[in-house]
Amino acid sequence: MRHTVLFYNPISTSPGKQRLPLSILAVAAVISEDYDVEFIDGNLIADPAAKIIERVKATNAKLLACTVMPGPQLRQAVPVCKQVKAALPDLTILWGGYFPTQHAEVILNSDCVDYVIQGQGEAPFRQFVDTLHSGGAITEIPSLGYKNGGPHVNPRAPNVPMNNLPWFPYDKIDVSRYVGRSYLGTRVLNHNTSFGCPFACNFCAVVALSNRRWLPESAERVADIVTHLQDNWGINGLEFHDMDFFVNEGRTAEFADRISGKGINWWALGRVDTLMSYSDETWEKMKRSGAKMLFMGAESGDDETLKRMNKGGRSSTNATLALVERMKHYGIVPELSFVMGNPPDPRDDIEKTIAFIRKIKQINPATELVLYIYTPVPQEGSILLDEAEKLGFRFPATLDEWASPEWAKFAMRRDPGTPWFRDSVRRRVRNFEAVINAYYPTVTDLRLTGNYRHLLKGISGWRYKLGYYQWPYELKALQRAIHYRRPETTGF
Template sequence: MTAQTEKNNIILFNPMPVKHPVAIQNKKTTSLQVPLINVPLSLLALARMVRDDFNVKIFNAVVDSDYKDLILSGCENALCLAVSSMTCYQIRDGINVCAAVKERCPELPVIWGGYHPSTEPVQTLENPNIDIVIRGQGELTFKEVVESLRDKKSLKGIPGVSHKDGNRIINNPDREFKDLNIFPPIPYDMVDVEKHIKGYKFGNRCIDYYISQGCAARCDFCSEPLFCGRHWSGLLPGTVVSELEHLAKTYNIDTFMIRDSDFFLNIRRVKELCELLVKKDMGIRFTSVNGRMEHLARIDDKTWALIRKAGVHEIFIGFESGYQDALDAMNKGARVSHIKNCIDKCIKHDIDVRGSFMVGIPGVDVKKEVKSTLNEIHKIICAYGERRRLAHMDILLSFFTPYPRTKLYYTALKNGLKPLNTLEDWGDFDQFDFKAPWFPEEYFNLVREFRAGMPWNSAYEFEEWCEFYEGIQEKLERI
């Protein structure tokens, strides 16, 4: 009986997203890196499906300093190890841990899921330390896989699964994307919530939460359309309010960082949710609420005011470029003019903006791209700086990173990128400082200098920034 119970143990692992965590004292924004402290929502989404029948242990590299040893110990009597990974250092860290696990427990099934394995299942399974890949939305697939492992049944025919069968790799049919409302709530009680609470801008106790899954956009640089098939599903507004109230009271949360890929896709639903939040008056705030600029540009002032009244204090917008040719190459579906429209709306309604830009899109004029994008960022800084409100904005500036099987990955190959033929190759990507072969060194260095000088990275006052930017312009013209 004991042995059977022990084999019901499932180990879930969220690897480290960056190689060297950077601690910046008193820094409330994340311009040079993703937030390291995050709730492993993807793992909790799986755990909720099996917690009644299995003993699930979750390890998150960003909060569990001794995670490798803990995983090795936990795997000795486990049914399986499951790893979630994006295209970044998570791959390298995940491989390292799985290799150590396989050395100690060679027969233990190792499952990978998440954005990268979903887009490169065969290449992922070519790694000797990985046995099964769960593609796309994984809740139901994971449940069926672990039940099959427990019952010693074949994985044949389980939708959304790729797996090894001797020397062959089998790709089962895709699984249909499901309505998010059929799943149980995210079980925050399965992790140590205190370890995952962070301070961020508007509050001292901020935690991650998502209201929707998927994205209907078709951006050619992004893995999301491949991962979800351009499907999208949102929780019912009443469910959202109920869950937020529970989390706020249970864990004393004052701020929620919203992790949706596109919060504003269904504006009618957004209005209904915001009206419920206003009526409930819980006093909670929302940050990093993701919106597409072409959607936000169409929202009327009355709705903007409602969104702010409901507690939205910050919106995250993927501006991506200040150069229209680059936006078109990305298939972004937006105009450069939408940037100013969104900034004006955010300023008018006292909503902070957190935006992202990138340079290095293959196949476009490099100098025009860099000049236009840096100038567009400068315009945003001026819009806030002239009002003495620099603390109410933040810009992430990175270099284009080609993700597997996206259209721009194939464009990158045509422009000199060497094919990435193994899972390990992808694990060495730096999504902030990827150096593309078509992007000249002098532009690369200038962009890094510009990024380091942005006020939230350099502590420049607005006047100092303007002087610094003049110098950047002069250097750019000399290239």
């Protein structure tokens, strides 16, 4: 008899913007030959708890496997899992992904989740599912967190190379519901081609997940998957959701060669210094293959802060300036994220980054900006976390607290409520953002016509030129009225 396993992706974005839920597709892939798998996506339905309960009753499923990022996803996961657990106390609930990897203890101390799996999920998940259905010592599974009089977490399983893992089970999910429209094209899907990142920036949650390992799919496999997506769903745009797509230049160049001529615009995340180290030949190949916009963490306008962030490699503000210039030459849009308001002197940090952003815009006005406010992540030896703790910062002690609106805001990294981050400093960032987004409206909003762009630029011009950002009420009203996309409201 085949058992059914249910997967739940809590809500992560606004209606119509949902992406393929890659996290649960990745772990479902390793069992879908031998088990029936069903996906419940909080982005697609209003009442996931009711749906889960209905599907468990209909299929006799023993396991609900759920992926959880901090933020709105966690806010939905907690009440839904509570409701499901209350209705079906025998159902096993397992969480995996970013939040359980960083905060296993607080989850295992709650009543609504039974187990967590940390880090790369596929191999331990397969073992967990088999053990749950066929018997065996569940508490010996690597990477597993369990309750046994108190929370325990086993050492991590060895990583598995991506090429040894099966493709996502596209035939088990209605992919067409995830085909969206964006700056990249009229039919856009998403994929993930690697696991991890070799760096250890101390504000970044990726470090806890992958512990400085980078495991790529081969260029050949990526190109085959892209072809499959195009043949079956007619895509002309693709977002790559890797933590760091570009670590290996040879892979990027080969991938670019393989997909050139397919008419697919693509977007991916990477590092400034890595991309600066690429040859002109590789950049030309990327351009030819459809690279349209690349997302990089520029992080700060101050080299000293980049060091304190442990950004590593050859990161520097000069490298960022050189890269935006290089990308202008190739006509590929840089999308830069910044982590602002770092302790101990958030005001000074912000002013330096604001001045730096102005320089970037002078060199390449098309550069997109995503301004985040620093929020700590658990990481051993992190200078930033140490400073935050000295200033009174503590992570929540319960899952309910994590699910509160205040901590969801913290996770969204826009208005985090951290002890060193005063309201006046937050206002400074938001006001600057209002002015720069009006003076340089995003290139990614398809509805923003030339007339609106002129209007926004005209009205904000005096402020931008004088560097006067205070009280930009007229711009905020205009931005509300026009309602155009601003990258920081949708970012990662």
